[in-house]
Amino acid sequence: MHRNQLLFVTVLALGIGPSCADKVTAPPDPELLEPPSGPVARSARGNLRFKGPERINQDFAAALELRPDAVCLELGQYSCTGLVHNVALGGVDPYGPGLYESSGVTASTTPLAVERVAWAACTQRVDTDLATPAASVIFREVPLTGKKLASPDGAEVRGVIGLLTQRVLLRNPYRNEVERYVRLAKDIESTGNAEPARAWMQAVCFAILTSTESVFY
Amino acid sequence: MKKHTFRWMIVSVLVAASTDAPAKPPAGGVFCQKYPTSPECMGRQPSCTYCHIAPPQRNAFGTMVSQSLLPGLPRPLSDGDFAAALPSALTAVEGQDADGDGVPNLTEIQQGTQPADPNSKPLDAACQGSDNPQFSVCRYDLRHAYKKVVRDLCGASPTFAEVTAFAARPSDDDRRAFIDSEVERCAQTEFWRGKNGQLWKVAHPKIRPVGSLKEGEDKGGVPLADYYDDYALFAYTQTDDHDAREILTADYFVRRETSPTRYSKVSSLASQKVDLAHRAGNMTSKWSLTYFVMFTALPRNAAAQMYRSYLGLDIAKQEGLYSVASEPQDYDAKGVTAKECAACHATLDPLTYPFRNYNGIASSRYETQYIPNRLEIFFPNVSPRITQTPERGVIFGKPVNDLREWAKVAADSDAFAISTTTDYWKLLVGHAPKPEENAEFVATWKRFKSVHNYRVQRLLHDIVKTEAYGAP
Numbered sequence: 001m002h003r004n005q006l007l008f009v010t011v012l013a014l015g016i017g018p019s020c021a022d023k024v025t026a027p028p029d030p031e032l033l034e035p036p037s038g039p040v041a042r043s044a045r046g047n048l049r050f051k052g053p054e055r056i057n058q059d060f061a062a063a064l065e066l067r068p069d070a071v072c073l074e075l076g077q078y079s080c081t082g083l084v085h086n087v088a089l090g091g092v093d094p095y096g097p098g099l100y101e102s103s104g105v106t107a108s109t110t111p112l113a114v115e116r117v118a119w120a121a122c123t124q125r126v127d128t129d130l131a132t133p134a135a136s137v138i139f140r141e142v143p144l145t146g147k148k149l150a151s152p153d154g155a156e157v158r159g160v161i162g163l164l165t166q167r168v169l170l171r172n173p174y175r176n177e178v179e180r181y182v183r184l185a186k187d188i189e190s191t192g193n194a195e196p197a198r199a200w201m202q203a204v205c206f207a208i209l210t211s212t213e214s215v216f217y
Numbered sequence: 218m219k220k221h222t223f224r225w226m227i228v229s230v231l232v233a234a235s236t237d238a239p240a241k242p243p244a245g246g247v248f249c250q251k252y253p254t255s256p257e258c259m260g261r262q263p264s265c266t267y268c269h270i271a272p273p274q275r276n277a278f279g280t281m282v283s284q285s286l287l288p289g290l291p292r293p294l295s296d297g298d299f300a301a302a303l304p305s306a307l308t309a310v311e312g313q314d315a316d317g318d319g320v321p322n323l324t325e326i327q328q329g330t331q332p333a334d335p336n337s338k339p340l341d342a343a344c345q346g347s348d349n350p351q352f353s354v355c356r357y358d359l360r361h362a363y364k365k366v367v368r369d370l371c372g373a374s375p376t377f378a379e380v381t382a383f384a385a386r387p388s389d390d391d392r393r394a395f396i397d398s399e400v401e402r403c404a405q406t407e408f409w410r411g412k413n414g415q416l417w418k419v420a421h422p423k424i425r426p427v428g429s430l431k432e433g434e435d436k437g438g439v440p441l442a443d444y445y446d447d448y449a450l451f452a453y454t455q456t457d458d459h460d461a462r463e464i465l466t467a468d469y470f471v472r473r474e475t476s477p478t479r480y481s482k483v484s485s486l487a488s489q490k491v492d493l494a495h496r497a498g499n500m501t502s503k504w505s506l507t508y509f510v511m512f513t514a515l516p517r518n519a520a521a522q523m524y525r526s527y528l529g530l531d532i533a534k535q536e537g538l539y540s541v542a543s544e545p546q547d548y549d550a551k552g553v554t555a556k557e558c559a560a561c562h563a564t565l566d567p568l569t570y571p572f573r574n575y576n577g578i579a580s581s582r583y584e585t586q587y588i589p590n591r592l593e594i595f596f597p598n599v600s601p602r603i604t605q606t607p608e609r610g611v612i613f614g615k616p617v618n619d620l621r622e623w624a625k626v627a628a629d630s631d632a633f634a635i636s637t638t639t640d641y642w643k644l645l646v647g648h649a650p651k652p653e654e655n656a657e658f659v660a661t662w663k664r665f666k667s668v669h670n671y672r673v674q675r676l677l678h679d680i681v682k683t684e685a686y687g688a689p
Contacts, residue, residue: 033350041349043689049647051368054408058373092421095428095435100421104648166377170364171351217368 024134026141029155030162032175048216050106053089056117057081060209063167064125065137072120080120085113114215122205126198138163139201147195152185161204168208181207243300244268245538251304256329256655261632265535267331272535272560276333278315278322285309329652340653352689359392360384362687366396369645370403370415370677400677410452411478419640420451423526424499425508433488441578442585443488444504449473451499453480455673461637462628462671465527466621467498491575495587497624501575506585510577514596514603515549520569528627529636532561537632539614541567550600567611571620574608631666638662638676645680654685
């Protein structure tokens, strides 16, 4: 190999290898918001809109860094939001049954479909993060003791709660939200779950993704 | 009294009442002369259901008005007597509350709510409570509007970092300018203009596709016409600096290319058959003529669908009735001169005549094109007078010589501007304009027509700037 070629290959190898900047670090302890002390001002218009299939899929994918076409697939191949649960999530189906317009209201099966999509997205993210900690996206550097969280109220856990809140709800978490999700970790552990760390990660992700604030705007 | 005799009496009273109390087509016009600032009269007229459950049966408000309308005079009243007496009858019931919702009839008329519907009344929009750390609930909230714009037009939420950066912008003017730039950016996305994107969703109820009849891309089992051409013209007229009216008036076609989606104007398409001299936008597309004209001599369905889709006037709901004297003529002998039919057909039939030469499903040589003397050639035996059907018609009381003139009058009407603005209002705000939003809505459609010269992309900016959109 010529010297120039060798130099080129070396540069390439260095370029695609892990660098110091790529090292996965735990999310920082979030800046906490103080919950309001009394009732907040109510909206006079009350014009809350359900996100619908496309936005839910895109938002879950972006928040958890999943491929939009793989957020949720029934039987591993049929898109939950684009096909199987599209109408339940407020979509239209104009070419077949002639459903030209969305009903405009959420149906009795809509919450089930939202939860189906959120669960698929969260379990994917948790599985991937636990399987490849060096490339984890959300549950980064969360110390474990066996299958348990080493420190349910540690800074890393609070950091994960903060990161999820920022990515899904586009704000920092309230102090009482963090306390609630920390308590959730302890509650799960007390149930005797065989993998309490994984179960907490799935649960906190699911709780935030399916919150009213996440699926309505 | 025997039971069956009593039943007959009830039936007789109902029949007598129904024959003596037909809906009066002049009512809408007279109402709007008396209450020109009512939201019901902003570019339209109240439909028959304002006073009727279904004509001739009256609702609570209609019943109240009728009791004050020349009491004692024999029914039915002539149209002249009715029109002359209606204003004072309306005045007489202004202070009353027909639906018992606590709001007087006059207030409901002025606010645009329904005086016969207790669930329809002006909203008390006063702000309640103290503070709200996340939203400015009593006024336009720029942060809220920014997130909504990105979600509505781009199809996904902004990131936390983007929201933080938005809040850190130096001034509200800068934030407003940034929202404007986001509207422009998002209007270029596939989510907005691509296949099955938001514009296509607006078009679905107008085009009414049927997958099994689809020709070309995504071909169905019985391919008859390619309605993607209709979506292409629709999307083209609603984007960039194009005139939305050309959805009705275009004498050209639009080709769609993909990855990324682009729409371009062309003078012919292999999938379309109407010649340019007789083309009137999507009203004369191969799909419209296939699906809405089909095999019909006088395709009332086609006229009614265009009236509904592009002008927002549903004749089946007694909307947009502008009766033409001496109509309906009933050239195809369908019995539409019967009293129960004539109230709507006096408007619908003259709307339909300009379609007389547009052929629907036929052999490939004659299908979906303009054929002079079509009725004489293909439908001479439908009825004795069918060939007397004129091509001249009437829309909004204006005579038109052919479908292209029909399209021009329709496209220049307030109804078209209102219907188009309503489409995007519903898409972005999330519902049809509510009474408390009426002032903003009227200002918006008027600007769409005058200032923006029917450019939808500019309309989007206006809607985004309304309190209805940006106040949480």
